Amino acid sequence: MACRWVRLRNRLPTLDSAARVAYKLVEYAPGIWVSNVNFVERLGKQAILLIEALGNYVRFIFSICYWMLRGPGRFARQQLFIQMFEVGTLSIPVVMITGAFIGAVMAIETFPQFKAIGLDSHIGSIINLTVIKQIGPVLTSVMLAGRVGGALTAELGTMRVTEQIDALRAMAANPIRSLAVPRFAACILMMPVMTIFSDAMGMAGGWVLSVHILGVDSTEYWKYTRDSLEFYTIGTGFLKTMFFGGAIASIGCYKGFNAGSGAQGVGKACTEAFVTSFVVILVMNFFLAMLMNSIYQVLWPSQPSMFA
Amino acid sequence: MSAIAKSSADQPAARDGGSPSPAPGPPPERSAVIRLVDIYKSFGPVKVFTGLNLAVRQRESVVILGPSGTGKSVLLKHIIGLLRPDSGAVYYFQERVDDCDERELEEIRRHIGFLFQGGALFDSLSVYENIAFPLREHTRLKERDIRDRVAGKLAMVGLDGTQSLMPAELSGGMRKRVALARAIALDPDVMLYDEPTTGLDPIRADVINELILKLNDELHVTSVVVTHDINSAYKVADRLVMLWEGKVIMEGKADDFRRTTNDEVRRFIQGRASAAELEGLRRPEPPPIPESMETP
Numbered sequence: 001m002a003c004r005w006v007r008l009r010n011r012l013p014t015l016d017s018a019a020r021v022a023y024k025l026v027e028y029a030p031g032i033w034v035s036n037v038n039f040v041e042r043l044g045k046q047a048i049l050l051i052e053a054l055g056n057y058v059r060f061i062f063s064i065c066y067w068m069l070r071g072p073g074r075f076a077r078q079q080l081f082i083q084m085f086e087v088g089t090l091s092i093p094v095v096m097i098t099g100a101f102i103g104a105v106m107a108i109e110t111f112p113q114f115k116a117i118g119l120d121s122h123i124g125s126i127i128n129l130t131v132i133k134q135i136g137p138v139l140t141s142v143m144l145a146g147r148v149g150g151a152l153t154a155e156l157g158t159m160r161v162t163e164q165i166d167a168l169r170a171m172a173a174n175p176i177r178s179l180a181v182p183r184f185a186a187c188i189l190m191m192p193v194m195t196i197f198s199d200a201m202g203m204a205g206g207w208v209l210s211v212h213i214l215g216v217d218s219t220e221y222w223k224y225t226r227d228s229l230e231f232y233t234i235g236t237g238f239l240k241t242m243f244f245g246g247a248i249a250s251i252g253c254y255k256g257f258n259a260g261s262g263a264q265g266v267g268k269a270c271t272e273a274f275v276t277s278f279v280v281i282l283v284m285n286f287f288l289a290m291l292m293n294s295i296y297q298v299l300w301p302s303q304p305s306m307f308a
Numbered sequence: 309m310s311a312i313a314k315s316s317a318d319q320p321a322a323r324d325g326g327s328p329s330p331a332p333g334p335p336p337e338r339s340a341v342i343r344l345v346d347i348y349k350s351f352g353p354v355k356v357f358t359g360l361n362l363a364v365r366q367r368e369s370v371v372i373l374g375p376s377g378t379g380k381s382v383l384l385k386h387i388i389g390l391l392r393p394d395s396g397a398v399y400y401f402q403e404r405v406d407d408c409d410e411r412e413l414e415e416i417r418r419h420i421g422f423l424f425q426g427g428a429l430f431d432s433l434s435v436y437e438n439i440a441f442p443l444r445e446h447t448r449l450k451e452r453d454i455r456d457r458v459a460g461k462l463a464m465v466g467l468d469g470t471q472s473l474m475p476a477e478l479s480g481g482m483r484k485r486v487a488l489a490r491a492i493a494l495d496p497d498v499m500l501y502d503e504p505t506t507g508l509d510p511i512r513a514d515v516i517n518e519l520i521l522k523l524n525d526e527l528h529v530t531s532v533v534v535t536h537d538i539n540s541a542y543k544v545a546d547r548l549v550m551l552w553e554g555k556v557i558m559e560g561k562a563d564d565f566r567r568t569t570n571d572e573v574r575r576f577i578q579g580r581a582s583a584a585e586l587e588g589l590r591r592p593e594p595p596p597i598p599e600s601m602e603t604p
Binding site for chain 2: 073074075078155159162163164166167169170171172173174178
């Protein structure tokens with residue numbers, strides 16, 4: 001019995017520490033609980049805002065589609081050609097220069113690898129396939145996201161700040177119909193055209209480097225290119241850019257219509273529009289590539305699958 | 309929408325030389341074109357309207373006065389449905405504006421012209437394109453007729469021949485006049501003016517005032533003018549309304565305002581700040597300099 005008391009007495013400091021810890025827990029638990037509740041509340045609030053913004057964006061796209069189908073009106077039809085010039089014609093030099101240099105860089109980077117395994121004559125197929133299928137469409141879209149998407153957001157954001165969008169509504173005009181629809185249609189229509197210029201210059205850049213500097217035979221260069229390219233491949237490249245164009249225009253217009261007040265609000269909207277468009281293009285490209293390959297497998301089952 | 313269609317058909321005879329309306333209350337023969345009933349509106353913690361009531365009768369020219377930040381422009385945007393009240397009702401004839409969807413609002417807005425404070429001209433379009441915009445949107449006029457109509461409206465504001473100019477090439481006064489020409493392009497029944505003379509020199513301001521009177525006489529419109537330019541208000545108003553802390557604190561003719569004993573209204577008219585408003589400007593008395601630190 002005495003022994004038991006001694007053991008208990010020896011353990012008293014431990015018990016005392018445990019009691020202190022328990023006391024501290026009771027003391028601080030409400031604080032920890034409250035801070036966790038605050039964190040969860042903030043997280044929930046952010047999630048709700050995100051879902052709300054996504055919902056508004058989807059509604060915005062539906063409105064654009066509705067007005068496109070219903071008829072955009074005389075003013076919007078006139079604006080379409082102006083926007084096609086702004087989006088397309090003025091962007092040609094930029095996409096041509098970037099396309100040419102990307103083709104040339106592709107040649108420089110891939111030539112040593114192909115030469116090492118004795119396939120340097122096949123270099124045309126990899127350069128042109130990559131340019132037409134991926135780099136051309138994506139690069140053109142990214143360039144236009146910066147040049148056109150930013151300009152759309154800045155223009156519409158400034159119109160919002162200077163009450164021009166309110167003036168449109170006051171004149172019984174729908175801003176989506178008058179402003180967003182022509183820009184959206186112009187981007188969708190002009191993006192494949194821009195991609196043709198980018199692809200052509202990418203192919204030319206790769207050819208100049210490969211044939212005139214790296215010494216690849218021109219006939220073989222084009223022969224292997226022709227063997228690797230199919231109309232389906234070329235078509236998917238152009239089709240993808242229409243989706244990218246739609247994304248750039250819709251995000252740019254949406255951000256412009258919802259820009260905050262003042263120069264800072266417009267600047268922030270422009271940055272958000274470019275970053276969002278850039279991310280959306282890359283994510284969309286991945287899913288579209290998967291979709292296009294799946295469709296290819298359905299249409300031509302005998303061809304090797306990328307997932308096999 | 310029958311009430312709206314009726315409004316343009318039932319226009320009474322021309323105004324009697326811009327003289328003020330005789331009675332502040334709505335007489336039975338002249339129906340209220342615009343009515344705001346018990347309007348409450350807040351932006352976050354800021355309460356703009358706390359039970360505002362206002363009626364504007366047909367072909368009347370009402371001037372809304374009030375210091376900056378009392379919600380004068382917000383009031384105009386409620387009339388046209390660009391903003392909706394938290395509670396209360398806004399009527400355009402019998403139509404309840406605050407309950408309308410966007411399509412019904414567009415129908416109402418065709419009958420109302422709005423002159424924005426900064427003009428709000430589309431800066432990517434020329435003067436001609438700006439004024440042609442509502443005509444192209446809402447009429448089936450041929451381009452030749454649109455050209456004639458634009459020239460006519462520009463002539464009304466004294467700017468015919470400026471069709472090819474861009475808004476950036478116009479002075480502040482010219483910009484307001486072009487915006488006015490655009491606002492009257494569809495021959496509205498009601499004109500809303502948001503600070504039409506702000507930022508203009510007295511002569512240009514007077515030109516705008518004369519234009520407002522001219523439009524009232526020639527187009528027989530009902531006008532609501534928001535301003536804090538008291539001279540302009542006296543010149544164009546049939547009736548003046550003073551907003552203060554979210555409510556109408558006084559309405560009446562120009563003479564009523566000149567003779568008023570209401571302190572807020574008098575201070576506003578005389579452009580005199582209250583002691584409380586000047587309190588923040590007073591410098592605190594500097595502490596006395598100790599004798600030891602004074603230079604000889």
